[in-house]
Amino acid sequence: MTLQGVDHHFDEARPEPAFSNSDEGIGWTDANCSTCVHDLAARTGNQLGGCPLVTVSLMGRRPVQWLDGPRDEHGRYSRARQYVCVEYRHEDDGPTDPQPIPDPPGQLQLLPRDDYEGVRMLLRPNPATYPAPAA
Numbered sequence: 001m002t003l004q005g006v007d008h009h010f011d012e013a014r015p016e017p018a019f020s021n022s023d024e025g026i027g028w029t030d031a032n033c034s035t036c037v038h039d040l041a042a043r044t045g046n047q048l049g050g051c052p053l054v055t056v057s058l059m060g061r062r063p064v065q066w067l068d069g070p071r072d073e074h075g076r077y078s079r080a081r082q083y084v085c086v087e088y089r090h091e092d093d094g095p096t097d098p099q100p101i102p103d104p105p106g107q108l109q110l111l112p113r114d115d116y117e118g119v120r121m122l123l124r125p126n127p128a129t130y131p132a133p134a135a
């Protein structure tokens with residue numbers, strides 16, 4: 001899925017600040033957005049062409065595309081991996097638009113794709129609800 005405008009992502013964002021302070025925010029964006037194609041325009045001088053998700057975070061909301069990164073048993077996380085952005089694409093990764101596998105020629109499409117395309121919300125297993133594997 002390609003990114004939409006700031007208003008769209010602001011409306012769907014979680015109504016909570018993404019970071020507790022600017023140092024935390026700069027640490028995360030430096031570790032993630034500094035190589036992402038979606039913020040390439042801002043890095044090359046077009047400040048209005050930056051990533052809308054970063055803009056949403058600066059407006060006090062947490063984009064739904066930012067999933068929790070790995071935590072240790074105490075809930076601690078590194079600044080660089082506080083979130084995992086599902087829209088991250090390395091700037092050397094090729095085209096920014098998704099490249100779906102085309103329907104085979106002469107075949108019918110069983111289900112329309114539109115309803116199934118969008119942001120994936122992956123959840124990590126909750127260790128409290130999953131028993132440890134038997135030894």
Ligand code: SF4
Nearest residue numbers: 033036039051085087
């Ligand atoms: S898509 Fe995600 S990783 Fe890429 S610039 Fe935007 S917020 Fe950063």
